[in-house]
Amino acid sequence: MPAARRQPAQQRSHERLERILSVAKRLIADNGSDALRMSEIAAQAGISIGSLYQYFPDKRAILRTLAEQYTAESRRCIEDALAVANDKAGLAQAFSSLVDQYYAMFLDKPVRRDIIAGMRADKDLMAIELAESEANGAVLAAAIQRVHPKADAKRIRTLAFLIWQLGEETMRLALAHKRAQGALLVEAYKRMSLRAIAEP
Numbered sequence: 001m002p003a004a005r006r007q008p009a010q011q012r013s014h015e016r017l018e019r020i021l022s023v024a025k026r027l028i029a030d031n032g033s034d035a036l037r038m039s040e041i042a043a044q045a046g047i048s049i050g051s052l053y054q055y056f057p058d059k060r061a062i063l064r065t066l067a068e069q070y071t072a073e074s075r076r077c078i079e080d081a082l083a084v085a086n087d088k089a090g091l092a093q094a095f096s097s098l099v100d101q102y103y104a105m106f107l108d109k110p111v112r113r114d115i116i117a118g119m120r121a122d123k124d125l126m127a128i129e130l131a132e133s134e135a136n137g138a139v140l141a142a143a144i145q146r147v148h149p150k151a152d153a154k155r156i157r158t159l160a161f162l163i164w165q166l167g168e169e170t171m172r173l174a175l176a177h178k179r180a181q182g183a184l185l186v187e188a189y190k191r192m193s194l195r196a197i198a199e200p
Contacts, residue, residue, distance in 0.1 A: 017055055019045050021069075024062050029110045033063055060122060067115050067125050071132040077101070078136050082143040091147050092194050095140070099167065099193075103186045106175055113175055116168075133168060137161030144200055151200045159200055163193045 023045045027036055036059050042052040056062045081098050085091040106113045115125075141160035145153060170189040174182030 016045075016047065016051075020047070020052065020055055021062070021066065025066065025111045028066075028114050033059075033114050036062070060124065063115060063122070064124055064128065066111070067128050070112055070115065071128060074102070074105075075132065075136060075139075078139055082139055085143045086146060088147055088198060091143055091197060094143070095194065095197060096190055099186060099190050102167070103171060103174060103182075106171055107179070116172065116175075129168060130165075133165045134161055137164040140164060140197075144197055148200050156200050159196060163196060167193070 020041060023041050024036065027040060027044070038052060038056075038059060039049055041062070042049045045052070056065070078098060081094045082091075085094040106116065116129075137160040138157065140163065141153075141157045144156050144160060145151065148156070167189065170185060174185045176182075177185065
């Protein structure tokens with residue numbers, strides 16, 4: 001019987017990276033990012049601490065990678081939802097649905113909830129969040145401009161960025177409260193934002 005073919009080094013490296021991140025996510029979900037330890041990640045991923053440091057120099061690098069993954073995933077959802085909004089009703093529906101999905105995602109996934117809560121304590125992570133708000137604001141601005149072609153473009157870009165950044169702040173505030181109060185805060189944010197989007 002022929003020997004099994006060895007996996008290419010690049011594929012093995014990718015699988016090891018995914019295993020490290022999977023372990024990190026599970027540990028964050030169980031204990032929070034503050035309790036995350038490189039030695040524990042290495043042990044549970046079945047690799048040496050030296051191998052772990054070849055992928056990530058410290059815990060912050062792991063959190064940054066997870067934050068970047070989550071923001072990229074969110075951006076794709078936002079782009080897909082807003083791309084089909086071609087009138088006022090469609091834009092309002094798409095935006096409202098996105099806000100609901102975003103809030104539900106943080107309620108259901110403690111890893112994301114923990115990372116968003118910790119972003120303010122780290123300048124690098126905070127910079128990722130700000131850049132993402134600007135990018136998502138630009139996607140929203142394009143949708144608003146499509147629905148309101150005569151509106152001032154600069155005003156729309158500013159409004160869209162502000163709406164998106166306020167959305168991030170609303171999520172933090174909502175997650176810091178009991179679920180019923182959090183839902184009321186999210187609904188108030190949606191009403192306020194939808195009025196601004198309807199008449200930019």
